Amino acid sequence: MKKYILFIISLATLSLPSLAQQYQGMSGMIHVPTAEMDQEGEVRLGGHYLHQSMLPDVGFLYLDEKYNTFDYYASITPYRWVELSYICTERIIPRGEGHYFTKDRHVSAKFQLMQERQYIPALALGMDDVATTAFNPDRENQQLYFTNIYLAASKHHQFSCGELGGHLAYRRYFRSYNAKWNGLIGGLTFRPSFFPQARVILEYSGNEIAIGIDARLFKYFLIQASLMDFKYPSVGLCFVKNLL
Amino acid sequence: MRMWLMLAVVGAIVLPSQGAKAQEQKMKLDLFSGLSLNLRDINYERQYDVLINLTPGFRWKMGNHFELCGQAIVPLVNQYNYQSAKVRPRILALSKEMKVGPLCAKISGGFFSFDRYGVDLKAFLPVCDWFAFEGRFGCTGYYSLVDGWDMSPMGRLTGFVGGNIYIKRWKTQLRGLVGRFVYEDYGLECEGMRHFRHSTVGVYGSWNNYDKFNAGFRITAMLPPFKRRDRFLTIRPASCFNLSYAVEYHDYTNKLYTTDPEANIREGAFSRDILEWGFQAEKPDFEIVK
Numbered sequence: 378m379k380k381y382i383l384f385i386i387s388l389a390t391l392s393l394p395s396l397a398q399q400y401q402g403m404s405g406m407i408h409v410p411t412a413e414m415d416q417e418g419e420v421r422l423g424g425h426y427l428h429q430s431m432l433p434d435v436g437f438l439y440l441d442e443k444y445n446t447f448d449y450y451a452s453i454t455p456y457r458w459v460e461l462s463y464i465c466t467e468r469i470i471p472r473g474e475g476h477y478f479t480k481d482r483h484v485s486a487k488f489q490l491m492q493e494r495q496y497i498p499a500l501a502l503g504m505d506d507v508a509t510t511a512f513n514p515d516r517e518n519q520q521l522y523f524t525n526i527y528l529a530a531s532k533h534h535q536f537s538c539g540e541l542g543g544h545l546a547y548r549r550y551f552r553s554y555n556a557k558w559n560g561l562i563g564g565l566t567f568r569p570s571f572f573p574q575a576r577v578i579l580e581y582s583g584n585e586i587a588i589g590i591d592a593r594l595f596k597y598f599l600i601q602a603s604l605m606d607f608k609y610p611s612v613g614l615c616f617v618k619n620l621l
Numbered sequence: 622m623r624m625w626l627m628l629a630v631v632g633a634i635v636l637p638s639q640g641a642k643a644q645e646q647k648m649k650l651d652l653f654s655g656l657s658l659n660l661r662d663i664n665y666e667r668q669y670d671v672l673i674n675l676t677p678g679f680r681w682k683m684g685n686h687f688e689l690c691g692q693a694i695v696p697l698v699n700q701y702n703y704q705s706a707k708v709r710p711r712i713l714a715l716s717k718e719m720k721v722g723p724l725c726a727k728i729s730g731g732f733f734s735f736d737r738y739g740v741d742l743k744a745f746l747p748v749c750d751w752f753a754f755e756g757r758f759g760c761t762g763y764y765s766l767v768d769g770w771d772m773s774p775m776g777r778l779t780g781f782v783g784g785n786i787y788i789k790r791w792k793t794q795l796r797g798l799v800g801r802f803v804y805e806d807y808g809l810e811c812e813g814m815r816h817f818r819h820s821t822v823g824v825y826g827s828w829n830n831y832d833k834f835n836a837g838f839r840i841t842a843m844l845p846p847f848k849r850r851d852r853f854l855t856i857r858p859a860s861c862f863n864l865s866y867a868v869e870y871h872d873y874t875n876k877l878y879t880t881d882p883e884a885n886i887r888e889g890a891f892s893r894d895i896l897e898w899g900f901q902a903e904k905p906d907f908e909i910v911k
Contacts (some may be wrong), residue, residue: 418817455815456791459823461839463866478668482868538770620817 398615399591399601401485402452402462407603407611409562411544412501414489416619423600423615424449427466427562430585430605434554436481436522439470450615454487457465460487466522483523498532499544508515524551525558531564534609542566542571548583558585569584580602593617601607627715649682649830650855653883655859656901657694661701664872672705673698676859678882686895688719692882704767706745723747725896733878735803737761739775741880743890749805751789755798756782761878779803779877787883787899792816794899804841804873806831812839819843821887829874835889837867841885843906860907861885 398405402421404413415421429443437443446469452462462485470477483506493499506523529546545563550556561591564580574594582605589603602612627777659672678692691713732738739761747753747812759779769814779911781800787793792815799809807827815822818844827835842862849855860883881890892899 420822441673447792477665479665480662569721620820 378398381582386514399423399599400427400448401464401610402450402615403460403485403487403503405415405488405567406564406578406580407601408558408605409544409564409580410487410501410503410527410529410546410548411444411542412489412493412499412529412546413497413542413544414457414487415452415460415499417457418619419454419617420620421452421462421615421617422491423599423613425601425613426611428605428609428611430609432466433522433552433613434462436520457487458552459483464523481520481522483514493532501529501531503527503529513563521552523555525549525555526551530570537569537570539571544580558582592607638884642704647682648684649680649847649855650853651680651855651857653678653680653857653859655753655862656697659701661870670700671806672696672697672701674709675857676882680858680882686892688718690714690716690882698838707767709766712880714881716880718891718897725891726852727890727895729880731880732764733761734878735878736763736765737878738764738772739777744890745896745898748898750898751787753785753787753898755785755846756780757800757877759804759878768897777803778803781877785899792900792903800877802829802874803876803878806874808875810875812886815904816887818904821900823886827872827875832869832871832874835867835875836869839866839886840864841887843887847906847910848910851911859883860887861887 404415405411429445446467448466450464454460458621466481468479485505487503489501491500498559503528509516527546527548531544533542562583567577578589585606587605591601593599599615654677657674661670675695680690682688692711694711695708714729716729720726727743729741741759744756762773762775781798785799786795794814796812810827812823812825823839
């Protein structure tokens with residue numbers, strides 16, 4: 378039994394640092410993007426349970442009430458300076474004795490403009506859901522539920538007890554039903570030195586404050602749990618592998 | 622045109638390969654099998670329509686760069702349509718690779734994917750370390766074994782011409798092509814591929830005169846075991862896993878048949894002892910051990 382416990386602990390210790398805006402398969406915090414990047418060659422395959430507070434005010438309604446849902450994604454960092462992700466968000470609505478299944482699909486991309494240096498923060502430009510196959514500018518409610526563009530800066534400081542990260546971003550959503558998340562957003566991350574695979578997150582997303590924790594376990598798995606507004610839970614798990 | 626194509630086929634078969642390495646001359650027979658997973662999202666009453674097929678196949682390298690390969694489709698789970706429920710052949714093709722100066726060519730004849738039969742010519746011309754032309758021409762007809770034997774005359778001409786750029790530093794390949802496709806549509810496609818140790822990820826965009834724009838991604842992951850024994854008969858799993866995704870469900874445009882049961886975006890159409898260009902010149906996925 379001891380052998381198995383030691384094996385599990387050693388696997389966990391081998392793990393690499395975690396960096397995740399995990400519900401989209403991208404690096405970041407919870408609902409706030411950062412200028413951090415995954416390692417070159419890293420892919421993520423995973424899913425996330427989404428509380429309704431993380432969803433736009435239209436598109437995910439049943440009888441005029443927002444509902445909780447989940448998404449799944451595949452993402453890759455083909456080069457050090459770019460991350461790409463493809464996300465499917467489920468829209469499952471009760472209908473008769475069964476359900477009505479549709480999905481919102483979108484693509485996210487993030488480009489690191491500048492790497493972090495001793496006194497200079499990392500800088501990244503990112504965008505979510507900027508292309509649609511059924512674009513109609515006259516109908517605001519039609520698709521592009523997650524469309525936004527952002528500029529983010531990140532800087533990390535090493536202390537004896539761990540690493541503190543400060544993150545600031547300016548985000549602009551294109552649709553009025555997401556306008557509550559517009560403007561200056563940011564947060565703090567702390568990675569304790571006794572368990573550097575984990576990270577504690579405190580963020581302000583423009584409308585609510587969220588707290589969360591994520592950890593990279595057994596080398597290949599990344600888990601994140603969070604509370605939006607300190608009360609609404611979201612949780613996700615993804616498989617991470619470096620292809621290089 | 623068809624006569625010229627047939628002449629090219631006959632010429633290719635009698636033409637000896639130049640510069641090809643001796644190791645390819647050995648006879649080899651590979652028996653393999655994989656699974657194909659297809660998901661289709663056009664039904665509101667369930668998450669996806671699922672089609673899972675077992676895809677057993679063989680590859681017989683006959684020497685002198687002749688190759689006979691075949692593959693069958695054995696449906697395991699089918700939520701698509703009744704045609705997909707039938708056990709049927711997918712590919713049975715005889716191919717011959719050759720190298721004439723810098724030009725690499727591959728002639729194939731037989732039954733191909735997309736229910737096509739006929740002849741197919743692929744050509745690849747490296748210009749320098751980072752740029753190469755490629756082309757493909759085919760003359761095919763339709764056949765089907767789903768409801769008895771059904772076929773049309775071998776009269777449809779398809780093909781494309783294109784260029785490839787390989788950036789060795791980033792193991793990145795850019796590919797552009799314009800051509801006429803299986804369902805008599807015309808289109809163009811641009812693709813960027815990033816090669817990793819045992820996998821390749823590509824992003825593409827396409828335009829077609831019927832369905833206009835489409836885009837998506839393709840992933841090829843090579844499957845272990847990566848060491849293979851140097852013997853006549855090898856029984857192994859399929860060498861790769863292919864995944865492709867398109868934003869729009871355009872099932873009848875920008876489609877071309879394949880002549881190889883294990884065709885993928887990573888390995889290209891030619892074997893490494895015929896073509897050493899771009900990613901083909903990098904370390905191979907599969908190592909032959911004595």
